[in-house]
Amino acid sequence: YGSNAIGGVINLIREEIPASVPEQARGMLSLQAQSVNDGLAGGASAETGLGAFALRAEGSFRRADDLDTPSGPLVNTDLETYSLSAGLSRVVEAGHYGLAYRYYDNGYGIPGGFVGSHPEGVDIRMRRHTTRAEGEYHVNAGGFSTVEATAIFTDYEHREIEDHGEVGTFFGQQIVASDILARHDTL
Secondary structure: OOOOOOOOOOOOOOOOOOOOOOOOOEEEEEEEEEOOOOEEEEEEEEEEEEOOEEEEEEEEEEEEOOEEEOOEEEOOOOEEEEEEEEEEEEEEOOEEEEEEEEEEEEEEEEOOOOOOOOOOOEEEEEEEEEEEEEEEEEEEEOOEEEEEEEEEEEEEEEEEEOOOOOEEEEEEEEEEEEEEEEEEOOO
16 A cells, blocks of 8 residues: 555465365475576475364475676575465364464575675575464354454564675564454444
């Protein structure tokens, strides 16, 4: 939202905590390669039901070397990214409740040698742990149709590592967010 949302808003719903039990196990596997930086990326996800429980897990990775240019490699443009998550929910007739955990680790280089940069470049390391709890209950009483509650805890760290291996800049934050949403019927 705001003046920078030129192309509109994208609402991405991951459903890390499944809202329903799948009728059968299902999954996805993807693998990609690129030649401009000898890169490789892949991802997989799986969902299954265990009685009244639903389980979802996913993971992805991306690894690439320095970019190849007509003048040779652009030094310190390599990257490495990993992401893992798992979610479990209990599905009942009136809704669901569950927990999910997501880990994200990202490292990449920023080249040096241009005006205003670090002479040898800098490496960036980001790490994030996120735990999420949610529940949805279909009340159909008192004018309300559903009540949803969500709580999220995120622990994030960002390091900029100088060419000699020392951390030049560190940023960390811990975020706790929660909300309750009650949907009401039309009057």
